[in-house]
Amino acid sequence: MAYRDRQWYINAIELQKTVVEETRGVLERHMSNCDHSLAALTCDDLKAALLKLNELENQFADKGA
Incomplete structure (x- = not known):
């Protein structure tokens, strides 16, 4: 795989x-506020x-990184 x-x-x-982390934080705030x-x-x-995220990680792995 090319560097770029x-x-x-x-x-x-x-x-x-x-x-993912930002969305998780928003979810936690909504849950704490019921x-x-x-x-x-x-x-x-x-x-x-x-x-x-899973799709990107799988594509990255498939390309031999």
């Missing part, structure tokens, strides 16, 4: 990890962020 491609995946994975409707929506966002 490798670096793109590393950056994309790090960015997605940040998105705002279950927003928590449910945020849970869906967290699931999507985790799936995207």
Whole structure:
């Protein structure tokens, strides 16, 4: 894998990890405020962020990084 491609995946994975952590924090705030409707929506966002992170990590591994 070319350095540029490798670096793109590393950056994309790090960015997605940040998105996951931020979304997890929002979910925790909604749960602590007993705002279950927003928590449910945020849970869906967290699931999507985790799936995207998993996809990026799998693509990175498949490319032989």
